[in-house]
Amino acid sequence: MPDxxxxxxxxxxxxxxxxxxxxxxxxxxxxxRFDLDEVDIERQPxxxxxxxxxxxxxxxxxxxxxxxxxxxxxFLKKLAARG
Numbered sequence: 001m002p003d004x005x006x007x008x009x010x011x012x013x014x015x016x017x018x019x020x021x022x023x024x025x026x027x028x029x030x031x032x033r034f035d036l037d038e039v040d041i042e043r044q045p046x047x048x049x050x051x052x053x054x055x056x057x058x059x060x061x062x063x064x065x066x067x068x069x070x071x072x073x074x075f076l077k078k079l080a081a082r083g
Contacts, residue, residue, distance in 0.1 A: 004035050007035065008058070010056060017055070
């Protein structure tokens with residue numbers, strides 16, 4: 001059985017697009033299996049510096065796959081390709 005993909009959602013408080021991205025990922029979990037880790041960039045200065053102007057950012061297996069907006073279909077296609 002292949003390894004379960006690891007998806008990381010980089011977010012911050014008060015970010016409406018982050019809430020939208022989280023909802024997309026929750027819907028995608030109904031169709032595909034993956035581990036999800038949500039990271040608040042404001043708790044890690046290096047990540048805040050890196051992603052401050054781009055949140056939400058979605059990474060698949062450590063590779064940046066999306067920023068700002070994503071659809072369930074786009075996410076599932078990229079997930080199938082493993083990032």
